[in-house]
Amino acid sequence: MALTKADFSEKLFDELGLNKREAKDLVELFFEEIKESLERGEEVKLSGFGKFELRDKTSRPGRNPKTGEEVAITARRVVTFRSGQKLKARVEAYAGVQ
């Protein structure tokens, strides 16, 4: 089962004793602040977890995969995530079936 925002608030309620309202607000704010930082062009580095990086891409020719028609892919800014050493090591150990 995928982890969602509700699971985070639940945990904050269970483990840190925050009330449900506070827990929900903090989870919202947590992701909102990361979004705002990236929106301002500022990369976000969360040590032990990973780094949200930004990249400016120039326009390039592409194709509509359905029709095969050539269309220009416009210049854009994209977010990429690079996991930190610690997270990488923890995930590498996972051997199960996705």
Add this chain to the structure above:
Amino acid sequence: MTKSELIEVLAKQQPHLALKDVEQVVKCILEQMSQSLASGDRIEIRGFGSFSLHYRPPRMGRNPKTGGSVALSSKHVPHFKPGKELRERVDESREKYPITE
């Protein structure tokens, strides 16, 4: 923005909570995310994005020091796919702000 800067920003917006409590909150969320991925579970945050694992098949690698080849076993790596809202917000502001650390 770093983790400690994020903690400070959140604390400013939740003045009834001590900085130490907000620090616990941030650590708790990140730990839960790491744990989820470490056990092979996806994370889905509406408007932000989703995290999943990508499989990497076994391959022959090289020891950069000796040049000898080493067998590397298969593994999983974390993958993040930005959500629609994050993608749009970041792209819309690209002419306004240069990319900074």
